[in-house]
Amino acid sequence: MPTNSSPHKSGFVAVIGKPNVGKSTLVNALVGTKIAIVSPKPQTTRRVIRGILSRADTQIIFVDTPGIHLLARARAPLLNRAMVQAAENAVNDVDAIVFVTDGARAPTDEDVRIGEMLNAQARAPVLIALNKMDLLKPEDVQRVTEAHWALASHADWMRVSATRGENLDKLLDQIIARLPAGPEYFPADQVTDQTLPAIAAELIREQVLLKTRQEVPHAAAVAIEQWEERRADLTHIAATIFVERDSQKGILIGARGAMLKQIGQVARAEIEAWVGHPVFLELWVRVWDDWREQPNRLRELGLVEE
Numbered sequence: 001m002p003t004n005s006s007p008h009k010s011g012f013v014a015v016i017g018k019p020n021v022g023k024s025t026l027v028n029a030l031v032g033t034k035i036a037i038v039s040p041k042p043q044t045t046r047r048v049i050r051g052i053l054s055r056a057d058t059q060i061i062f063v064d065t066p067g068i069h070l071l072a073r074a075r076a077p078l079l080n081r082a083m084v085q086a087a088e089n090a091v092n093d094v095d096a097i098v099f100v101t102d103g104a105r106a107p108t109d110e111d112v113r114i115g116e117m118l119n120a121q122a123r124a125p126v127l128i129a130l131n132k133m134d135l136l137k138p139e140d141v142q143r144v145t146e147a148h149w150a151l152a153s154h155a156d157w158m159r160v161s162a163t164r165g166e167n168l169d170k171l172l173d174q175i176i177a178r179l180p181a182g183p184e185y186f187p188a189d190q191v192t193d194q195t196l197p198a199i200a201a202e203l204i205r206e207q208v209l210l211k212t213r214q215e216v217p218h219a220a221a222v223a224i225e226q227w228e229e230r231r232a233d234l235t236h237i238a239a240t241i242f243v244e245r246d247s248q249k250g251i252l253i254g255a256r257g258a259m260l261k262q263i264g265q266v267a268r269a270e271i272e273a274w275v276g277h278p279v280f281l282e283l284w285v286r287v288w289d290d291w292r293e294q295p296n297r298l299r300e301l302g303l304v305e306e
């Protein structure tokens with residue numbers, strides 16, 4: 001129980017960085033539950049997702065965000081612009097910011113741009129998490145660490161490995177030290193702000209990301225069309241995977257439906273773990289031309305603010 005000498009602390013902590021540095025892996029590891037999907041492909045996370053860590057004396061709401069990337073093409077897809085905007089907005093109104101970088105190698109232009117954005121905009125304290133320390137070569141430690149540390153002014157830093165769990169307790173201590181006294185914003189057993197259907201849609205999309213290549217991962221989106229408790233112990237879920245081209249639809253279905261079946265099998269098992277009982281998962285694939293450019297489609301998919 002919190003005592004008068006140590007009041008309950010709580011706060012919101014934005015986790016930002018360029019694509020693929022391990023932001024979602026880090027949030028999952030800190031929360032202790034997989035609340036965000038992870039893949040080796042950039043742009044796995046498409047919208048802001050909250051992961052909640054509750055302890056007797058502290059509650060931290062981590063705000064996982066899409067990767068901030070340079071919108072190179074003059075007309076980058078609307079989806080990408082919305083993703084970057086959402087991530088940049090997430091640094092406002094938080095109590096601390098964790099800037100995640102790939103600490104195994106030198107920073108890139110994208111890291112530099114994010115550092116500049118933080119120097120200009122961030123009012124909350126910044127911690128740089130140099131992730132992937134398991135891949136850092138001993139001879140690079142000093143040079144690479146100094147280069148990352150210089151990315152943002154007045155920032156503290158910590159080398160971590162999200163996949164191996166190294167130094168996460170130290171990073172957590174640094175975060176907690178920066179949180180104000182505050183209440184429990186969420187019930188202590190709640191680990192995310194996402195609904196079960198939203199989690200299910202992400203788990204299906206994760207399998208698409210892991211099992212397909214090239215443009216298919218970027219062109220795929222998932223919508224839950226039906227969610228019905230048929231019995232107390234059986235949930236019937238119908239979901240559609242949207243893609244942009246007929247050729248992508250063919251890849252997703254696979255020879256005699258083999259690909260779709262594999263996606264469904266793994267996703268169903270993961271959804272069952274969240275739901276707590278068996279699930280019947282029906283998957284469909286449909287083509288939506290250029291949905292990433294269409295404001296209405298992005299709204300229907302919950303990928304832009306209403």
Ligand SMILES: Nc1nc2c(ncn2[C@@H]2O[C@H](COP(=O)(O)OP(=O)(O)O)[C@@H](O)[C@H]2O)c(=O)[nH]1
Nearest residue numbers: 020021022023024025038039040132161162163
């Ligand atoms: N070796 C190593 N790989 C990591 C680490 N953290 C994340 N990854 C991998 O980096 C990839 C991108 O991770 P993800 O969390 O989706 O990155 P995000 O785009 O920043 O959210 C995945 O393949 C992860 O398994 C780490 O500490 N070490």
Ligand SMILES: [Mg+2]
Nearest residue numbers: 023024044045
């Ligand atoms: Mg992510």
